[in-house]
Amino acid sequence: MKKLIISALIAVATTAQAQTTIDPYQPMMDAFDKQAEKIMNEFKAIQKKDPKGELPESKEKARILSERLDSLGDAQLEFVKEIIRDNKENDLPVNYIKEAMYQFSYEELKEALDPKASYYRNSELDAAKQLLAGYEKRRPGIQFHELTMNDVSDKEVKLSQWVGKGDYVLVDFWASWCGPCRREMPYVIAAYEQYQGKGFNVVGVSFDQKKSAWVGAIQQMGMKWPQMSDLKGWKCAAADLYGISSIPSNVLVDPTGKIVAMDLRGKNLLDKLKEIYGE
16 A cells, blocks of 8 residues: 655745745645545445454455555656646745655656756755665666675675676565565565576565574565675665665666666566566
8 A cells, every 4th residue: 555645744935934835736635635535434444344354345345445545646646746847947846855755766756856956955855865865876777786794694695696696686675673674575575486496586685783583584484595684783784885774675686787676665576577587
C-alpha cells in the first residue's frame, strides 16, 4: 500500500517575509485526500466485521481496496510531478517536493531539483538535495563501490568476491532491527530462490551493531546468500559509499560490475529480474 501525500501539510511560502498565497491545486489535493479517507473507512468496516481477516470475502475486498489505494497514490504523485513541472518560475513546488521526495525515483527527483528553477536555492530543499546526492552515489550507470567487511564467521570478505564476476548481483542493505527490511525480505528470498541458478546472486550488507542479532535474523528469515557487516550501525562504510540514508535499500549490479537499478522494492525486484531473464 503506497503512502499518500498529506495535502494538509503543504503550505506555500512565496516571499522572504513568509507571506502565503492560495494554492490553486489545493482543491484537487483535497479531493485525493477525501477519496483516500473513503477507502480507509471501507478498510475499517472490513476489520470491524472480520477482525482477524480470515474470511475469503474479507481478503478479496481488502485486496481490491489496496489496489484502489495504490492507484490513487500513483495518480496523486503524477499530479504532484505535473505541478512541479508547471511551476518552475515560482516557489509553489517547494513543499510538494519536500513531501514527495522519498516517493520520487532518482530521475524524477533530479528533474524536480532543476538548478534552473527559481525555487532551486530555497533552503527548504536542502534535505531533498542531500537525498539526491545520496542517489548519485548509487545511480544506474556507474560502477559498484568496493566494500571490505567481515562475514558471519568473522572472516574478512570483499564485495568484489561476488560482484563483477559474471552474475547479476543484488547488493541488499538491511538490518535485523529494521521492520521494513523484514517485511521486504520475502521478496528478496523469492527472487533468490527463483533466479539463483540462472546467474543471479544476493549479497547482504547489514547495518547492525550486534552480531548476535544480525546472525539470528539471517537464520530466522532463511537468508541463504553471502552476508557482510562492519557492525557499525549507521556508521557502516556502505552508508557513505552508497549514499544510504534509509533502509531497506539495494543496488542491482550487472555481470561487469555496473549498477543497473537501485532501490528495487517488492514486486519491482521480481519484475526487473523477469525482464533480465525473460521468465
